[in-house]
Amino acid sequence: MTEALVLTHGGAANDAAVADGCQAACAAALDALGRGGSALDAAVAAVVVLEDDERMNAGTGSTLRLDGSIQTDAAVMDARGFGAVAGLEGIKNPVRVARAVYETPHRLIVGRGARELALRVGLPEAELATARAREKHAARMQTLGSGMFAALWADVPQVFWQKAAQAGGACDTVGAVVRAADGSFAAAGSTGGIWCALPGRVGDVPIPGAGIHVGEAGAVVATGVGELIWAELLCARVHEAMAGGVPAQRAVDDAIAAVRARHPEVDVGLLAVDRRGGGAAVTAQMPWARAQR
Numbered sequence: 001m002t003e004a005l006v007l008t009h010g011g012a013a014n015d016a017a018v019a020d021g022c023q024a025a026c027a028a029a030l031d032a033l034g035r036g037g038s039a040l041d042a043a044v045a046a047v048v049v050l051e052d053d054e055r056m057n058a059g060t061g062s063t064l065r066l067d068g069s070i071q072t073d074a075a076v077m078d079a080r081g082f083g084a085v086a087g088l089e090g091i092k093n094p095v096r097v098a099r100a101v102y103e104t105p106h107r108l109i110v111g112r113g114a115r116e117l118a119l120r121v122g123l124p125e126a127e128l129a130t131a132r133a134r135e136k137h138a139a140r141m142q143t144l145g146s147g148m149f150a151a152l153w154a155d156v157p158q159v160f161w162q163k164a165a166q167a168g169g170a171c172d173t174v175g176a177v178v179r180a181a182d183g184s185f186a187a188a189g190s191t192g193g194i195w196c197a198l199p200g201r202v203g204d205v206p207i208p209g210a211g212i213h214v215g216e217a218g219a220v221v222a223t224g225v226g227e228l229i230w231a232e233l234l235c236a237r238v239h240e241a242m243a244g245g246v247p248a249q250r251a252v253d254d255a256i257a258a259v260r261a262r263h264p265e266v267d268v269g270l271l272a273v274d275r276r277g278g279g280a281a282v283t284a285q286m287p288w289a290r291a292q293r
């Protein structure tokens with residue numbers, strides 16, 4: 001038996017002051033383990049707490065897309081399997097739907113099918129847009145030139161991306177990595193996506209190897225601009241380093257240093273846990289917490 005270890009985060013570029021929410025999520029994960037739950041149960045329990053925390057961009061409080069809609073992505077993974085949803089609308093805890101997908105023969109279910117699965121397994125619906133998220137969206141749309149810009153993006157996507165990036169990229173996504181006392185690993189992540197994304201855009205969170213990865217050497221989750229995390233297959237790379245004997249902290253430090261060198265303008269954060277310990281690294285700032293027993 002080993003020491004159980006949990007790390008949680010509240011998103012690259014999010015305010016460090018919300019780290020108390022990450023601590024509460026760690027406590028929920030340890031509680032799930034204490035009740036005999038698996039590493040996967042613990043990762044899900046942690047992310048449910050973060051999704052219900054309105055200060056985070058996941059579940060309630062998710063960011064609005066360019067058209068004012070909310071579409072969420074979430075994933076769960078352990079060394080045995082993977083389940084994810086993308087473009088899910090109006091369900092309180094997307095990570096629970098990802099957990100339900102994990103139990104099916106499928107790996108990723110999107111849109112209407114994901115919502116139908118959620119309702120079929122009895123998961124509650126919710127209004128995910130908060131007043132704070134609506135205000136942020138309105139302010140960003142103002143920066144983008146509102147009506148005129150909204151008409152423009154359909155024809156000139158490049159201009160859209162440049163302007164959207166200037167208006168503020170990723171932030172506040174949530175994630176958790178867990179090592180249970182039996183040495184098994186799991187990870188979970190959930191997000192409303194990046195600010196002012198096109199409807200239907202899917203980020204890194206529900207893509208194994210990109211925003212989440214678990215294998216025999218450990219568990220990894222990422223946060224930040226999903227397009228970059230995906231292109232770099234960042235979590236798979238960190239896991240590969242750990243499998244080669246690099247400790248978790250050094251593996252995430254190296255990955256962040258590489259991102260910073262190539263893309264100094266992009267916010268990215270990583271959490272990892274391996275057989276020996278855990279690590280967190282970020283290009284700028286990221287609220288996170290760890291707990292063990």
Ligand code: ASP
Pocket residue numbers: 011012057170171172173191192193194202203204205211222223224225226227229
């Ligand atoms: N990685 C998330 C996405 O691109 C956003 C974030 O981490 O804040 O959907």
